[in-house]
Amino acid sequence: MxxxxxxxxxxxxxxxxxxxxxxxxxxxxxxxxxxxxxxxxxxxxxxxxxxxxxxxxxxxxxxxxxSAPSLVKATRPKPDDMAAIVEDLIKLLDSAGNGLRRHRYPSSADSRKLATLLRAVADDFDVQD
Known part of the structure; x- marks a missing residue:
């Protein structure tokens, strides 16, 4: 065969x-x-x-x-490192949320930074088996 x-x-x-x-x-x-x-x-x-x-x-x-090995899965951060990243991201999101409650969007630079971090964290979680 x-x-x-x-x-x-x-x-x-x-x-x-x-x-x-x-x-x-x-x-x-x-x-x-x-x-x-x-x-x-x-x-x-x-x-x-x-x-x-x-x-x-x-x-x-x-x-x-x-199946082919997952490159994403092989290069993911360790769970302990990921926990610290998620905790830092929560602090940034909380700060952005507080600003939005006061009717103010984050500055352009802060918005870009937050969007980049969200995409990176999402990519680390999005493993296709």
Whole structure:
């Protein structure tokens, strides 16, 4: 049974490609994915059967062998460090909230800083398995 890695997959379009271990690209329709798998991660190891389609090889009966490691998960801060970051962020949000209660938005610089911090913390929490 041939094997390879998911080169890319677009769930909206319903297809993608597998980079076979033999160096050939194989078309991957969504119907070939195992039950419950809707959007395989790029780099996930797969085994599959091949049929010859109108435009080349098409994968069928795909089996997920191993998922690709999450780069986000591997580079996340430690929980103790994250707790300190969240506590500091709460203080900043509380200060901004107090200003808003007095009908004043934070300055442009403070607003940018707060928005940047919120996005960074959200990215650290948003791990896709």
């Amino acid at each position: 041939p094997s390879g890695r998911i080169r890319w997959f677009d769930a909206k379009k319903g297809y993608g490609f597998i980079a076979g271990d033999d160096g050939k690209d194989v078309f991957l329709p969504q119907t070939a994915l195992p039950q419950g798998v809707r959007n395989p991660r790029k780099g996930a190891k797969v085994e599959y059967s091949v049929i010859e389609g109108n435009r080349g090889q098409v994968a069928m009966g795909v089996t997920m062998v191993a």
